[in-house]
Amino acid sequence: MRVVVAPDSFKGTLGAAAAAEAVAAGWRAERPDDEVLTLPLADGGEGTLEALGHDVPDSCWRSADVSGPDGRPVQAAWLLLPDGTAVVEMARAAGLPLLDRPDPLGATTRGLGELLAAVVADPGVHRVLLTLGGSATTDGGTGALSALGARFLDADGAELPPGGGALARLDRVDLTALTPPPAGGVQCLVDVTAPLLGPLGAAGQFGPQKGAAPDQVAALDTALARLADRLGGDREAPGAGAAGGTAYGFAACWGAEFVSGAQAVAAAAGLDEALAGAALVVTGEGQFDAQSLRGKVVGDLVDRAGRTGVPVAVVAGRVSVEEGAALPVHRALSLTDLAGSVDGAMGDPARWLTVAGSRLAREQSVTV
Incomplete structure (x- = not known):
C-alpha cells in the first residue's frame, strides 16, 4: 500500500x-x-524553503549577500523550482531572529529587496512566491521597494532613513526607477487576514510581537496610514497587514497577489x-x-x-x-x-x- x-x-x-x-x-x-x-509541508512562513527543497526534484538552491533588518550583512538563500518559480523567504533577509534585540521603529526590509533584485535578475526566474512569516519589520515593505529602485521622500526631497518610524515624515513616493516584477508575477504567501491598519492590522496586531510599546504601535499605525495615502491600493484587503505591511507594499507597487500559504505550498509540492x-x-x-x-x-x-x-x-x-x-x-x-x-x-x-x-x-x- x-x-x-x-x-x-x-x-x-x-x-x-x-x-x-x-x-x-x-x-x-x-x-x-x-x-x-x-x-513535508509549510504554511508559507519559515520552513517553506526546506519543505519545497525536499519535495520538488531538480530544485536549485541559490543565495545572495544582503542587509539584515538592522543593516548588518547576512547571506540569504532562495530556491529556484524547475518551472521557473523562485521561492523567497522573507525571514531569511528580514526575520526577527536576525536581530540582537527588537527594533520596531528602525528594522528594515531592505535586505528583502536586495534579495529580490538578485532573484529577478536571474534569467531562469519567471515568477516569485514570496513567503512573509517571521518578519522583524513594520515598514510597509518600503525598505525592500527602495532596494528595488523606489524612492520614499520627505518634504525636502530627501530619502527617508530605514524603518517604519521614518514613514511619519513621508511626503511623496517616486516609482519611476522601480525594477519591474517578473513576467509571471508575484504571489505573497500569507496565513493571516489582517488589513494594513487598525487594531487588527500590521502594527496593531503584530507590532507588540516585534517589541513595539503601545505608543510605538500607535506611531507605526499612523505612519502606515500616511504610506497608504501616498501609494493608494487596498489597505483593507485581507492579508495586507502581513509582515508589517510588506504584503500591502508589494501589492500596491508590484501588483502582488495574496494567496493562502498552505495552499500554495501544497500545490508547488x-x-x-x-x-x-x-x-x-x-x-x-x-x-x-x-x-x-x-x-x-x-x-x-x-x-x-x-x-x-x-x-x-x-x-x-x-x-x-x-x-x-x-x-x-x-x-x-x-x-x-x-x-x-x-x-x-x-x-x-x-x-x-x-x-x-x-x-x-x-x-x-x-x-x-
Whole structure:
C-alpha cells in the first residue's frame, strides 16, 4: 500500500522534513514492503524553503549577500523550482531572529529587496512566491521597494532613513526607477487576514510581537496610514497587514497577489498528485486543535484528502479537542500521551514521532 507522510513543522522542536522522516522510519520498521512517500509541508512562513527543497526534484538552491533588518550583512538563500518559480523567504533577509534585540521603529526590509533584485535578475526566474512569516519589520515593505529602485521622500526631497518610524515624515513616493516584477508575477504567501491598519492590522496586531510599546504601535499605525495615502491600493484587503505591511507594499507597487500559504505550498509540492492512489496520509503539527482545520497546513490537507477519499491520520505534540467532538480525521495521536509528559515529548520529538509511525502502521496491519 502507498502511504503519504506530509506534516507541518513541529514549531520550536523539529522541522517538517525531519518530522516526516521520523514518522516514515517508524512505519517502515513495521511494514517494510509499503511505499512510503515523505512530503513535508509549510504554511508559507519559515520552513517553506526546506519543505519545497525536499519535495520538488531538480530544485536549485541559490543565495545572495544582503542587509539584515538592522543593516548588518547576512547571506540569504532562495530556491529556484524547475518551472521557473523562485521561492523567497522573507525571514531569511528580514526575520526577527536576525536581530540582537527588537527594533520596531528602525528594522528594515531592505535586505528583502536586495534579495529580490538578485532573484529577478536571474534569467531562469519567471515568477516569485514570496513567503512573509517571521518578519522583524513594520515598514510597509518600503525598505525592500527602495532596494528595488523606489524612492520614499520627505518634504525636502530627501530619502527617508530605514524603518517604519521614518514613514511619519513621508511626503511623496517616486516609482519611476522601480525594477519591474517578473513576467509571471508575484504571489505573497500569507496565513493571516489582517488589513494594513487598525487594531487588527500590521502594527496593531503584530507590532507588540516585534517589541513595539503601545505608543510605538500607535506611531507605526499612523505612519502606515500616511504610506497608504501616498501609494493608494487596498489597505483593507485581507492579508495586507502581513509582515508589517510588506504584503500591502508589494501589492500596491508590484501588483502582488495574496494567496493562502498552505495552499500554495501544497500545490508547488505536488500534494494532490501524491494523494492519488494513497491508502492513508499522515500529517502533523505541534498542537492539533479546532484552529488547525481553519486554513492551516493540516486543515488544507484534510480538505484535499477528503475530496479524494483518502483517510487522514494526525500526529501532534498535543491533541486539544473538546470531548466528544467529531473530527474529520481517521486517527489522532498525541506525542505527549505516547511519551507520558509534555517535557518528554518535547525533549526527543523524533523518537516519539517514530513511535507514532510504528503505532499507526501496526493499527493498519490489524485493519487490513
